[in-house]
Amino acid sequence: MSFKFELTDEVTYVKGVGPRRAAALEKLNIFTKYDLLTHYPRTYENHSSLTKIGKILEGETVLVVGRISNITSRETSNRLTIINATLVDETGYIQLTWFNQKYLLTKLVNGMRLLVIGKAKFDSWSGRLSLNQIQSFTILEPDEEPELGIMPIYPSTAAISQQVLRTAVKNLLATMPPLKEILPQELIEEQNLISLDEAARAIHFPKDFLELDRARRRLAFDELFLIQCGLMLIKRQTQDERLGISHKKNGALVKAALEKLPFDLTGDQKKVFKTVTKDMESKLPMRRLIQGDVGSGKTVIALLALLKTVESGYQGAFMAPTEILASQHYEKFSALLTDLGIRVGLLSAKITRSKKLKEDLYQKISAHELDIIIGTHALIQEGVQFAKLGLVVTDEQHRFGVMQRATLEKKSDFVPDMLVMTATPIPRTMTLTVYGDLDVSLIKELPPGRKPIKTESKSIRSRKKVYEFVRTEILAGRQAYVVCPLIERSESEMLANIEPAEEIFDMLSNGIFRYIPCGLLHGKMKPRDKEDIMEKFHSGETKLLVSTTVIEVGVDVPNASVMVVEHAERFGLAQLHQLRGRVGRGAAKSYCILISDSKANVAKARLETMEATNDGFKLAEVDLKLRGPGQFFGEAQHGLPDLKIADVFRDVEILIQARDAAEKFITDDENLNYFAGLRENLALAYGDKFGQITAN
Ligand code: ADP
Ligand code: MG
Secondary structure, three states: OOOOHHHHOEHHHOOOOOHHHHHHHHOOOOOEHHHHHOOOOOEEEEEOOOOOHHHOOOOOEEEEEEEEEEEEEEEOOOOOEEEEEEEEEOOEEEEEEEEOOHHHHHOOOOOOEEEEEEEEEEEOOOOEEEEEEEEEEEEEOOOOOOOOEEEEEOOOOOOOOHHHHHHHHHHHHHHOOOOOOOOOHHHHHHOOOOOHHHHHHHOOOOOOHHHHHHHHHHHHHHHHHHHHHHHHHHHHHHOOHHHOOOOOOOOHHHHHHHHHOOOOOOHHHHHHHHHHHHHHHOOOOOEEEEEEOOOOOHHHHHHHHHHHHHHOOOEEEEEOOOHHHHHHHHHHHHHHHHHHOOOEEEEOHHHHHOHHHHHHHHHHHHOOOOOEEEEOHHHHOOOOOOOOEEEEEEEOHHHOOHHHHHHHHOOOOOOOEEEEEEOOOOOHHHHHHOOOOOEEEEEOOOOOOOOOOEEEEEEHHHHHHHHHHHHHHHHOOOEEEEEOOOOOOOHHHHHHOOOOHHHHHHHHHOOOOOOOOEEEEOOOOOHHHHHHHHHHHHOOOOOEEEEOHHHOOOOOOOOEEEEEEOOHHHOOHHHHHHHHOOOOOOOOOOEEEEEEOOOOHHHHHHHHHHHHOOOHHHHHHHHHHHHOHHHOOOHHHHOOOOOOOOOOOOOHHHHHHHHHHHHHHHHHOOOOHHHHHHHHHHHHHHOHHHHHHHHO
């Protein structure tokens, strides 16, 4: 998008956006005109023709215009507000129903004209058709003609209506001068793209679906192209030989650690460590991604690589995605390494809360009084200066952005080696493109003696039996997890009838587990409380841990042998597999029980796949096929900066085209003359970070 001064104007400069609406827009992260322009529709509705009320058929989604009357509201026993009204036109009338939108009572007035979009259902109570899945409605002036065509539906909140958003975008487009082209003309022709200006407008109000498609392709291409250029530059920059570190050959420390480990490395671990050793000894900076299923033993590789950097005279940093994981790694590493004279430090939120502790730690890092520093993203905060950073390991990389990796890299005069580890089974095309700047190693083999986790899918009717089984396991000395999709009940979830973690915890700790110490863990807790709960479970003080997915990554409690997942149909297969990896880490036979109430075939098929295989990569494939790419990973998981329009799964083809084009573009534009212009656009879209990386 062209870096035009007026697009950085505040959104209040758009006609119709006053301070109140601006405040509502802020909640959607819309601050400037640019933000509004790139607040792309979530989906579209085809409103090309109106239906007369008398002609509505059951099951149809229709667009109707009429006058409302008989507005009534009532509350159900579970505090749900239901609003009813009648909509009339010259051919008949139909009942409208809104669930749980009490605020509408202040908006709807008898006699008003409405344009309503909803799905017609047969209401067995009244014996008539009714519109009870109302997707949206617009209040019309007495003689206003309804607007027909393809309607954008924006991501929104209750505070701002679709209509207001549409009008704001329309007003912006009406006053906006044509956007300047940002791509070279040859590239536009070669890729058969429409102009940026056309695309930016058509994405909001397309004439037809063909135009919409072309607009989306253009904008997705731009987005992916810019990011790929950024990735290429990171790669090019770090390929500069003079900047890399040649680590020394493996010495006494690595050897001592290998001897101290209570096990031998598996074949795959040996192979991967050998590759890592070679990378680290080479002058070229290491950029390696290790993919290995949960429990495949990636941490040991990290440990050995960190020791290698230490014995070559450098410091190593180990970045974990959560506090819990960071302190868990810290404990394990300290236990093993303190004897060997290695100074290990933990940079956690707990420490950075105290100014004194923080400064003390920063000072030790910059004075090389610590050899290995473990932490969360606190490691890449301003102010952390390493004396001699030789290696950076990031665990569960999909939680970190490419940008964050690059920031850490800048903490050093020379380029440290980098190792990233992930259990997310990313399909190969993805690793090639999204992680374009990394080499990939796989750990396929699991450590010996692992018993496969027995997975069973159960209906909610068997819940009591399931928990009786869990109790037996606990009484035999084991521990158990119960995972729930939500923390607390929100209004929308009430409809879906999902029991949140808090309620399940109450039900269990006051019921069947009354005499057994239980804990509750969720993401909204204070870090200190989380650590506390986790510590108690880790030490075996609590036996049952009810939790949301915060325990998904990496937590290691070998004595836990059972996991129950409530409402399992709400999770993705890849995610269930990650969760399941929390058990089966000790000697005891382990179980994963998936409770669901879903009768849908797709959901059933998915859970059956979980029973049938323990192979994370296979599950990922099935997930992709069954659910489609959009839901495959949570959005935040691909590690790219927020994508506004492209979808790395759905748009693989565009991604590959953009990648090839970027490669050629960066190679041809040796001195980055042309790129200087593009960089402004990167800065506008992704903030300073990308700009800094590409600046030198
Ligand atoms: P992940 O790859 O999921 O990070 P971890 O590194 O946490 O896996 O390892 C899982 C468990 O397996 C740990 O308890 C670890 O000590 C153990 N482990 C790792 N490698 C081996 C091995 N070669 N033999 C036996 N146990 C191992
Ligand atoms: Mg791990």
